């Protein structure tokens with residue numbers, strides 16, 4: 001989608017941490033804390049219901065893998081993985097589904 005910031009970030013590869021054919025993991029351009037990670041479908045989807053079932057599985061698998069990295073590499077003791085599904089549920093106006101977790105909130109210390 002031409003005016004979607006997430007689609008633009010995926011295309012630019014800016015702050016891209018991982019990608020495969022279905023999912024991208026990248027740093028949040030508007031982080032609530034340093035290292036805030038987004039896990040997004042590579043094909044634009046405004047809400048979770050628009051994401052194919054196999055991609056939903058890949059989103060959660062990548063969120064879990066990113067969480068494991070936070071535990072093992074950053075010393076996190078817990079993680080929050082958020083899915084704000086639609087603007088009334090807290091999704092930002094970027095109009096794209098994303099899963100996010102702010103890394104610094106789950107670390108022992110920075």
Ligand SMILES: [Zn+2]
Nearest residue numbers: 004007044096
């Ligand atoms: Zn998009």
